[in-house]
Amino acid sequence: MSTDSLVKISDLNFSYDNRAILKGINMEFPRGKVVAIMGGSGCGKTTLLRLIGGQLRPSSGSVTVNGRVVHEMKHDELYQMRRRMGMLFQFGALFTxxxxxxxxxxxxxxxxxxxxxxxxxxxxxxxxxxxxxxxxxxxxxxxxxxxxxxxxxxxxxxxxPMLMMYDEPFTGLDPLSLGVIGQLIRKLNDALGATSVMVTHDIQESMLIVDYIYFMSDGRVVAEGTPDELRATKDPFVHQFLYAEADGPVPFHYPAGDFAADLLRAGARG
Structure with missing residues (x-):
């Protein structure tokens, strides 16, 4: 692992029973940077955070944090490592x-x-x-x-913490609060000298504050780069996601037979 990477994910695979969730993931999160993980719902983003935190064990491959392989740590070692991690849950999850x-x-x-x-x-x-x-x-x-x-x-x-993890930090916020939280994530990361990993669907706010982005689809990394690199990409999946286009590699229509044929059959039955 390069000395400036706090987290390195190598050939990571994870399955629930026989259902593959993550398929050969490779990522690095450099020290002092804010990195976003984006993609559609159910593509494995939150599962990835749980593997970094040691709540789950990989089926194969590894997650290395600060030079240590997470799933090889003993219970006490894992507990000590988690003390150096911070987590912002979706909707905050305060003690009420x-x-x-x-x-x-x-x-x-x-x-x-x-x-x-x-x-x-x-x-x-x-x-x-x-x-x-x-x-x-x-x-x-x-x-x-x-x-x-x-x-x-x-x-x-x-x-x-040396590592901050954010699970959909902008969900449900009004535009003013969203901007405030985004700027706080950037400023606090820089002030602490921490590394931040942010799972998010919010494209516009994230592009203003992150250093690097990984795009996931169906458990795989399908694109990565800086915000400027991804804005300029010709990749159809990334373009559809960035610009919220209804149709593209992720189709608008659920797979179905020919519509005209369906109407003709319905008319014949009538």
């Missing part, structure tokens, strides 16, 4: 029965022996970084969707 402050403090209390006075300072720093220091006493049900996502981001960076 505790305050904004306690949501962000949760990991610090769970994984460190820091005194409460220092935890308070760190929590306020994280909330200030996402613009919500003044909301520390609110409960999750008092937050807008965009605010909740920003609190979840503050919680995800609580322990200054």
């Amino acid at each position: 029965d505790i305050s904004v402050y306690d949501n962000v403090a949760f990991q610090m209390r769970e994984h460190t022996d820091l005194p409460e006075e220092l935890i308070r300072d760190l929590v306020m720093m994280k909330l200030n970084a996402v613009g919500l220091r003044g909301a520390h006493a609110l409960m999750p049900n008092e937050l807008s969707g965009g605010m909740a996502r920003r609190v979840a981001l503050a919680r995800a960076i609580a322990l200054d």
Whole structure:
């Protein structure tokens, strides 16, 4: 693995029972960069995040994080590695029965022996970084969707992770909140010196903040490149996805017989 890659995925295959989900995936995520994984629903993007985090084991191939093969780690080693990862779940997934402050403090209390006075300072720093220091006493049900996502981001960076993973971070956000979250992902990644992997369907916002993009289809990488390279591509699948075209390599019509013949048969029966 090149020394500037925090994560390397090599010839990765994964199946549920006999159903192949990932088929020979090869990717690299350089240190300090923001990388997007795009593709249609069900193509294996979220499964890939679970393999990076060690929740799943590959059928073959490997995921290497910071020089260590994830599926070869013992339980304690995997637990220690996860402490250096942050995860922003779709819709935020805040703990609903505790305050904004306690949501962000949760990991610090769970994984460190820091005194409460220092935890308070760190929590306020994280909330200030996402613009919500003044909301520390609110409960999750008092937050807008965009605010909740920003609190979840503050919680995800609580322990200054080396790797941040985002699962559809823009889902359900209004345009203003979407722009704020996008810029926070970029700025926080750069401030922490972290590496970020973002699974997303949001083309326009992602193209503004990421360094590199992998396109997946049917469990395979079908295209990759920088935003500028992909904007200029002639690849029909990427073009259809980038410009939200209804028909193309991914057809509008589900496979069916000839429509005119169907109508003639229906008329004959009538």
